[in-house]
Amino acid sequence: MDWRNYITVDPNICHGQACIKGTRVMVSVILDNLADSLDVREIIKSYPSLSNEAVRAAINYAAELARERVIAIAV
Numbered sequence: 001m002d003w004r005n006y007i008t009v010d011p012n013i014c015h016g017q018a019c020i021k022g023t024r025v026m027v028s029v030i031l032d033n034l035a036d037s038l039d040v041r042e043i044i045k046s047y048p049s050l051s052n053e054a055v056r057a058a059i060n061y062a063a064e065l066a067r068e069r070v071i072a073i074a075v
Contacts, residue, residue: 003064006057018061023049030058 008021018027025047033043040055 001053001056001060003057003060006054007061020050020054020058023047023054025050025054027058027061030055031062034059 006021007018007027009016009018013019014024014026019025020027020030029047030043030050033046034055038046040052043055044050044052
């Protein structure tokens with residue numbers, strides 16, 4: 001899957017945050033919901049403009065961002 005087919009960044013939409021194309025649903029909202037243990041069906045129920053593929057694209061986008069930089073974690 002190529003997340004670029006599902007995610008866009010437009011300075012005129014959601015203050016330039018990464019969103020699912022054709023919506024105002026930010027990738028961060030999807031990831032926050034997943035982090036809070038919601039499953040994909042629950043997320044789509046809350047945001048009916050999303051698809052399974054859009055949620056997967058958000059995960060793939062986050063994975064790519066995580067590969068791009070290291071965040072120091074205090075031990």
